[in-house]
Amino acid sequence: xxxLWIALAVLAVPLIVAPLALxxxxxxxxxxxxxxxxxxxxxxxxxxxxxxxxxxxxxxxxPDGVPLLGCxxxxxxxxxxxxxxxxxxxxxxxxxxxxxxxxxxxxxDIFTFELxxxxxxxxxxxxxxxxxxTDFEVIDFQxxxxxxxxxxxxxPRGIGLFGLSKGGxxxxxxxxxDDFVRCCVTDGAFGTLTTMVPYMKQWMTIYIRHRWVExxxxxxxxxxHAKRGIRKVAALRRVHYPRLEKSLPKLTQPLLxxxxxxxxxxxxxxxxxxxxxxxxxxxxWLVDGAKHNxxxxxxxxxxxxxVLEYFDKHLADPAGAPSLNVPHGRRGAGGEGAYQPAxxxxxx
Numbered sequence: 083x084x085x086l087w088i089a090l091a092v093l094a095v096p097l098i099v100a101p102l103a104l105x106x107x108x109x110x111x112x113x114x115x116x117x118x119x120x121x122x123x124x125x126x127x128x129x130x131x132x133x134x135x136x137x138x139x140x141x142x143x144x145p146d147g148v149p150l151l152g153c154x155x156x157x158x159x160x161x162x163x164x165x166x167x168x169x170x171x172x173x174x175x176x177x178x179x180x181x182x183x184x185x186x187x188x189x190x191d192i193f194t195f196e197l198x199x200x201x202x203x204x205x206x207x208x209x210x211x212x213x214x215x216t217d218f219e220v221i222d223f224q225x226x227x228x229x230x231x232x233x234x235x236x237x238p239r240g241i242g243l244f245g246l247s248k249g250g251x252x253x254x255x256x257x258x259x260d261d262f263v264r265c266c267v268t269d270g271a272f273g274t275l276t277t278m279v280p281y282m283k284q285w286m287t288i289y290i291r292h293r294w295v296e297x298x299x300x301x302x303x304x305x306x307h308a309k310r311g312i313r314k315v316a317a318l319r320r321v322h323y324p325r326l327e328k329s330l331p332k333l334t335q336p337l338l339x340x341x342x343x344x345x346x347x348x349x350x351x352x353x354x355x356x357x358x359x360x361x362x363x364x365x366x367w368l369v370d371g372a373k374h375n376x377x378x379x380x381x382x383x384x385x386x387x388x389v390l391e392y393f394d395k396h397l398a399d400p401a402g403a404p405s406l407n408v409p410h411g412r413r414g415a416g417g418e419g420a421y422q423p424a425x426x427x428x429x430x
Contacts, residue, residue, distance in 0.1 A: 134153065137155050150226075165182065197219050217321065243265070255324055265392070278308045335396075339353060341377070342368075343372055
């Protein structure tokens with residue numbers, strides 16, 4: 083019997099030592115690169131629109147004292163609803179026009195705003211925004227939601243969310259905790275881990291230079307390294323990175339997720355994983371041939387039709403939306419009239 087135990091012990095040593103040695107080797111050879119990769123900015127051509135003459139310009143102030151520039155665009159038609167538009171990383175508030183003008187023309191008021199450090203919204207001391215969503219962007223969206231709830235002409239039945247890329251991701255996190263948002267449409271939204279882990283696996287051989295290593299490392303193991311890298315970056319940049327993957331199961335509102343079939347930044351399979359996590363009714367539309375944030379250019383007419391029909395179905399008041407009358411003009415503009423919400427909770 084003792085020889086059996088000795089034999090088993092001898093056989094067990096490689097099964098324990100080899101994975102441990104591989105783990106130590108990966109920690110030394112690859113793990114230090116993960117925080118650096120996470121902080122690299124992609125090369126984007128940022129869309130910057132021009133001011134709209136009849137826009138109501140708005141200044142919000144977040145609970146932590148950061149002013150955010152926004153604009154409220156009223157529909158010339160009887161109002162069916164209000165839509166909060168989440169901008170993509172780096173664009174200004176007027177860039178919402180190509181995505182929202184057809185909605186405005188058909189009965190929807192549009193409100194959009196620039197996140198801190200984006201467009202004309204001043205940067206926060208010590209914080210440089212990246213493409214990843216932090217608690218700061220979630221607080222900014224919570225501030226925008228509080229503003230829309232407190233407007234004199236607020237819509238009593240809630241609003242819709244229409245978000246592009248980072249604006250869609252941050253908006254979904256805020257919407258999952260606020261049923262004032264009645265439905266959501268996103269284009270190019272992405273999560274942190276669901277984006278990061280596949281790229282870690284893809285780029286590993288660039289840094290390790292040994293192709294035999296990659297097949298030995300399962301996805302759960304790479305997720306552990308990804309979380310560790312994110313924590314390091316969060317501590318370095320003094321932020322917190324909320325996970326859309328955790329918020330989506332709490333999202334009970336209807337969700338239409340649009341994604342480009344030729345997106346080279348956020349691959350379609352990454353988006354499919356996300357939409358399956360949503361807790362409420364969900365639809366996924368993959369636009370063939372569209373790159374990141376380019377679905378509207380590839381499928382323009384169909385894009386407008388689908389988005390309009392979705393909001394008409396899930397947001398519009400069939401009987402017409404009652405609203406309180408408020409004079410057109412610059413209500414809410416900066417200075418003494420700047421909107422300042424009560425303290426808001428940060429995301430979990």
